[in-house]
Amino acid sequence: MDMLAPSPDDTRWQAVLERKPDPGFLYAVTTQGVYCRPGCPSRPPLRRNARFYADAAEAEAAGFRACKRCDPKGERAAMQREGVEAAVRMIETEEAIPSLEALAKRAGYARHHFLRLFKEITGVTPRSYAESVRGRRLSAALAGGERVADAVAGAGFGSESRVYETPGRHLGMTPGAARRGGLGETIRIARADSAMGPLLVGATSAGVCFIGFAEDFAALEGDLRHRFPAAVVEDAPDGLAATMRAVIEFIEEPRAALALPLDLRGTAFQRRVWEALQAIPFGETRSYSELASEMDMPRATRAVARACAQNHVSLAVPCHRVVGRDGSLTGYRWGLARKKRLLERESAGRESPP
DSSP: OOOOOOOHHHHHHHHHHHTOSOOSOEEEETTTTEEEOTTOSSOOOOGGGEEEESSHHHHHHTTOEEOTTTOTTOHHHHHHHHHHHHHHHHHHHOSSOOOHHHHHHHHTSOHHHHHHHHHHHHSSOHHHHHHHHHHHHHHHHHHTTOOHHHHHHHHTOSSHHHHHTSTTTTTSSOHHHHHHTSTTOEEEEEEEEETTEEEEEEEOSSSEEEEEESSOHHHHHHHHHHHSTTSEEEEOTTTTHHHHHHHHHHHHSOOSOOOOOBOOOSOHHHHHHHHHHHTSOTTOOEEHHHHHHHTTOTTOHHHHHHHHHTOOBTTTSOGGGEEOTTSOOOOOTTOHHHHHHHHHHHHHHHHSOO
């Protein structure tokens, strides 16, 4: 005899027990008169005392009030975000890095509480965020042709040694390389037609630095050259034949993750997000909030989403595996139809391993 499929409430109850962060419903506890998010840190109620609702309005219409611990209406979270955004504006406008005490005062929270909130919401510490702001200023100055020493001083670093002590931390490359726009570097490229349309792969001596498709070759190459305006870009179809073959085979019939040597250039936080994307198992998906939670930054969803959008190595860093919290497809540079096709093929490949 076939087993009966679980009811919707059984599925929701399992999500409550697993404390899933954002499955798209709320639950109420009849003995306490409150409603919560499924990820609420409170002890789960007895099954017979749980009720399920689509949203806060429905739960309140049934006579329940919002839980103060998990903030299901998001009111406390909105206030906290406003405080952190005020601190961010202070960092963005101040020439020097503001002290933690000054930032906490601007946000309206105690020092240690503010530090925890800032990291939860932005994904980084206030110090790291401020350093990224200085990195943007430095990058803009170098792109404008300023001397390295002048750009470093103008960005607020104080001395060049502060930038060079951790190569690539602020710019994803050294200041000299950023100012030169890739001058002195050679990027090999190869073109091919694929099941997803025109495909272009670019690689430095360190690894693949660009994978783009679904646009004409001129647009794809223009994207790469925009990142490395002074680099030597040369056709190397033979040298990249194996890499191109691996990408084409993955597009046509993915059977496992696309494993290639990569040259990933970004901030420390961006690289952390890209590594988390690579850790999503083949054939599976994550929502932005789930990805942020897996990185132990459950409130940094927006920052995680921005880092996903800044990925230049599509497929190898699988940003297509990130979907909406309800499973719906979200924005994808190469088009939602192609994203859907990739996910369907990966799902089929997982069910039929080689």
